[in-house]
Amino acid sequence: MTNSRLANIPGIGLDQMGNAADALASGTMLRLENLDTDLPPPQEATEATKAAVGTDAANSYLPFLGMHALREAAARRVSATAGVDYVPDEQCIVSAGGLSGILNALLAILEPGDEVIITDPAYAGLINRIYLAGGVPKLVPLIIEDRRWRLDIDALRDAVTEKTRAVLTMSPSMPSGIVHTQEEWDEIVAVVRKTDAHVLHDAAMERILFTDTSVIHPASLDGMADRVITVGSVSKEYRMIG
Secondary structure (H helix, E strand, C coil): CCCHHHCCCCCCCHHHHHHHHHHHCCCCCCCCCCCCCCCCCCHHHHHHHHHHHCCHHHCCCCCCCCCHHHHHHHHHHHHHHHCCCCCHHHHCCCCCCHHHHHHHHHHHHCCCCCEEEEEECCCHHHHHHHHHCCCEEEEEEEEEECCEEEECHHHHHHCCCCCEEEEEEECCCCCCCCCCCHHHHHHHHHHHHHHCCEEEEECCCCCCCCCCCCCCCHHHCCCCCCCEEEECCCCCCCCCCC
């Protein structure tokens, strides 16, 4: 018997692609199935990880909300990007990875049947977590304009219903790489205000930009600081996958 929450959640095939690549044993293959890179993590991160193994304070369930120093650092990081003064003791928690943070937030804001607007294409892991939380993904297509992905504004407006509870954003996004423009953010904000919803912002790749475009954080937009839930991760920007 299949659990109803798992009915719409297929496997993403990542392990199959990885196994197929391993079997080829090719030194000339550019592998993208797991965001692998030949760039090492920062030396400071490697040394701190090794030191933590032998640190008694790191071998504990507590504190449940995350180590205070880490929460302070995360709050400073998001505050600097968004221009919002976040208080770590009241507005920041640490989760076991970015996707766990996404799922936690969805569980907190959704009732079964509530709708979450998300782009198409989007990372399958995000869509799966909407289903796990009892939500319904409302897919808004990306379109090609001037050889770049752009958000279909008309489709975004049409996706809005009385059940809209969140817009799940990622910029740059995986797998498309879209970086939302100011116009697109303005339209997303209009949807959120109209529906009294939240922006759930996956900021895992926020600073991985290949243009001179400045980072636009949705919490920096007028009146959005209390409507944006930011979920960040060190895995992508600091090359610490898994």
